[in-house]
Amino acid sequence: MEIDLTAFLRTHQQTRTEDVSFLVPAGPTQLGAQVRLAKPASVAVCLAGNRGMVRVEVSADLHLCCPCDRCLDEVRFEMPVAFTEEWRLGRAALDGRGRQHSGVHAQAWDAESDDDAEMVVRRTVCEQAADLDEAFWQNAGLALPLKVLCAENCRGLCQRCGTNLNRTVCMCSESPPDSRLSLLGRWRPDPHR
Numbered sequence: 529m530e531i532d533l534t535a536f537l538r539t540h541q542q543t544r545t546e547d548v549s550f551l552v553p554a555g556p557t558q559l560g561a562q563v564r565l566a567k568p569a570s571v572a573v574c575l576a577g578n579r580g581m582v583r584v585e586v587s588a589d590l591h592l593c594c595p596c597d598r599c600l601d602e603v604r605f606e607m608p609v610a611f612t613e614e615w616r617l618g619r620a621a622l623d624g625r626g627r628q629h630s631g632v633h634a635q636a637w638d639a640e641s642d643d644d645a646e647m648v649v650r651r652t653v654c655e656q657a658a659d660l661d662e663a664f665w666q667n668a669g670l671a672l673p674l675k676v677l678c679a680e681n682c683r684g685l686c687q688r689c690g691t692n693l694n695r696t697v698c699m700c701s702e703s704p705p706d707s708r709l710s711l712l713g714r715w716r717p718d719p720h721r
């Protein structure tokens with residue numbers, strides 16, 4: 529997801545706007561080995577600004593799938609990702625020397641909150657193009673729920689035999705696994721007393 533900034537670098541006073549979109553293919557994501565994109569996702573990027581500063585608004589609806597936290601069945605869910613960044617275009621980009629100077633100074637991250645409590649990441653871009661991949665997957669990671677369940681009342685797997693309790697009932701539940709009770713069951717009076 530590389531954003532070409534050359535047109536903004538040529539824009540002086542007035543504000544230039546540009547809409548770009550990227551297609552992320554279905555399959556593995558950067559959200560961990562278990563989380564996959566169930567279908568291709570379209571990422572919409574709205575750019576507005578000039579050679580000094582560009583505001584970048586990114587949004588996408590991800591159709592994800594991953595195993596249920598309790599029963600490991602595949603769960604599909606929709607997750608919106610939306611974030612805003614402000615890119616200050618650094619001098620190297622203005623001079624057109626960005627490519628040679630794309631080292632440590634390429635991106636300076638600096639998170640600040642706006643008045644409306646919206647989190648806007650401000651960074652300095654010293655190249656004529658900027659890559660959105662890292663920021664996109666970071667924000668998607670933050671949007672990802674901590675726990676994904678196939679259903680609120682998922683019964684999970686039997687702790688003993690691994691049976692999926694949403695589908696069948698196993699016999700394990702018939703003998704309660706309370707260790708104190710099973711000790712009592714084995715208790716016999718001591719014959720030497």
Ligand SMILES: [Zn+2]
Nearest residue numbers: 596599678682
């Ligand atoms: Zn489940």
Ligand SMILES: [Zn+2]
Nearest residue numbers: 686689698700
């Ligand atoms: Zn069982």
